[in-house]
């Protein structure tokens with residue numbers, strides 16, 4: 001029997017208080033995600049249960065019980081406090097998927113500070129704009145990434161502490177740097193968890209928009225209510241499961257479902273901190289006897305590409321339930337996974353701003369391959385007309401996805417950007433910025449984004465960020481960045497560039513431009529192609545029309561260009 005049981009019954013009786021009761025939370029109580037994910041699990045008698053199996057490069061392994069993550073997160077909390085870090089200060093976690101990242105996340109939350117996880121592959125500029133926007137006080141990082149942080153110091157006066165979690169004592173520490181060794185740091189005797197409540201800020205995840213700098217999505221501790229229940233019902237986590245979420249906690253999936261969802265119910269999870277290869281992944285599943293696997297369409301398409309033969313080399317019979325998020329999961333991938341793993345990947349739809357799953361396929365539900373499924377109980381979802389923002393009642397007519405605000409994990413605002421936050425609401429609906437339709441059976445089908453943001457391999461890339469990086473190169477006069485189709489990543493980044501007089505377009509110049517922007521951006525945001533053009537299409541007032549370039553790349557009709565030439 002699955003945790004969700006009958007969807008129809010759940011819809012009838014649904015109230016978020018189901019999760020509150022299971023978590024023993026009552027309105028007005030103190031509420032701290034760090035406590036819920038470690039201390040509470042120990043108090044429930046699971047202190048010796050494994051919380052984390054970790055594997056890194058060269059087969060290096062570490063494992064932690066719930067009691068160990070409780071103690072170690074207390075250590076991190078105590079250490080941060082000893083530096084003077086207090087509630088609501090922003091503490092960035094800038095690490096690979098090492099245990100200190102997962103445990104550090106809980107430690108930051110335990111002292112009431114705001115955890116700001118950032119993808120460790122970010123280049124200097126991507127890192128800087130996010131730290132600068134949040135005025136981050138401290139950053140927890142590794143030796144291998146500290147160089148990037150050092151280069152930002154001169155322009156980051158607010159950043160007071162650079163905490164290196166793997167300092168080996170060989171090289172001297174530099175300005176503002178301090179070493180923290182989780183294993184050998186003395187456990188605090190009476191560690192007090194900060195008295196956060198439901199609306200205390202918890203996590204700040206940065207997400208890219210079409211224009212402007214990335215936005216800090218502010219979440220609160222109450223988000224655990226939705227993350228706990230969706231993990232339980234959609235991922236169907238059961239006490240003996242070994243769960244693997246392949247997402248990096250630099251992105252929301254890696255925190256909502258790579259930390260909070262599973263650990264708040266005392267589930268053992270495993271983490272693989274090595275790059276992708278089908279063999280590595282299957283070996284990891286076999287070795288850890290993974291039962292529940294939450295991944296992303298690009299990874300699944302890469303596994304499909306690797307083929308069935310490699311699957312047969314491993315025993316993957318432990319797998320019981322598979323789910324996916326981040327980009328459209330094509331029907332073919334659903335059918336293929338059922339054939340080769342014996343279980344289909346079930347699609348889930350949500351975003352950084354929603355904090356938890358919104359549209360879901362879950363065990364026991366009739367799956368329509370290619371569909372995002374149905375709203376999670378407690379979520380009022382529809383598609384609305386693009387102009388009136390009224391719900392569309394006609395089946396299969398395309399509109400904007402819309403949610404009634406009010407679920408626990410909904411973002412509370414964009415960091416110091418209330419105006420943009422407000423702009424996401426129309427006619428009483430929260431609009432995530434995606435187009436979809438609902439079929440006659442109530443299933444949601446993804447159509448596309450309603451803006452220029454590029455979703456490459458499940459990662460959102462702001463064309464603006466890439467264009468800005470390009471423009472900083474001395475040879476670039478103008479740039480426009482759009483997506484182009486790609487077999488595995490669905491879409492990849494393509495840049496159109498005009499060059500300043502006096503520069504010659506050749507391979508050397510391209511190499512220079514690529515190297516220049518590589519230092520600024522994350523590898524995910526790197527253009528796969530630069531096309532040099534004499535002019536870029538513009539509106540009458542000079543705004544570059546990305547939409548024309550996009551249509552060309554995708555072989556789509558350009559449509560009525562007279563309206564495009566206005567600034568609408």
Ligand code: PRX
Pocket residue numbers: 207251252253324325326327328329347348349350351352353372432433434446449455458459460
């Ligand atoms: O466009 C949608 C796409 O990813 C966006 C959210 O990205 P992000 O905030 O980075 O969070 C990703 C992980 C939660 C959405 O606005 N997206 C997400 N899930 C799906 C999807 N597109 C199609 N199908 C999905 N299942």
